[in-house]
Amino acid sequence: MNDLPAMPATGEQEHKFGSQSKNPVTIIRRYKASVKTCTTINKIESSWQQSFNDIIIRNDRGIIRFRKYISDNPIKWDASKNKKNINT
Numbered sequence: 001m002n003d004l005p006a007m008p009a010t011g012e013q014e015h016k017f018g019s020q021s022k023n024p025v026t027i028i029r030r031y032k033a034s035v036k037t038c039t040t041i042n043k044i045e046s047s048w049q050q051s052f053n054d055i056i057i058r059n060d061r062g063i064i065r066f067r068k069y070i071s072d073n074p075i076k077w078d079a080s081k082n083k084k085n086i087n088t
Contacts, residue, residue: 024056025056
């Protein structure tokens with residue numbers, strides 16, 4: 001993951017209007033729509049994770065925060081699971 005390029009932060013890039021076909025958000029939206037269409041046509045049960053938000057990493061600070069989230073999240077799951085077991 002260290003070799004992933006970061007997107008320029010707002011203010012660091014020139015804003016251009018026009019075709020948004022290469023915009024990362026547009027690419028993700030089209031991909032999700034294509035998968036949904038394919039699963040619907042082929043009657044495959046599938047759905048996107050509920051409460052899932054796409055994140056576009058725009059700078060080094062963003063990648064650091066995202067990596068921390070990925071490494072810390074399983075620990076939080078275990079803590080949450082243990083808390084539920086104690087309360088039941």
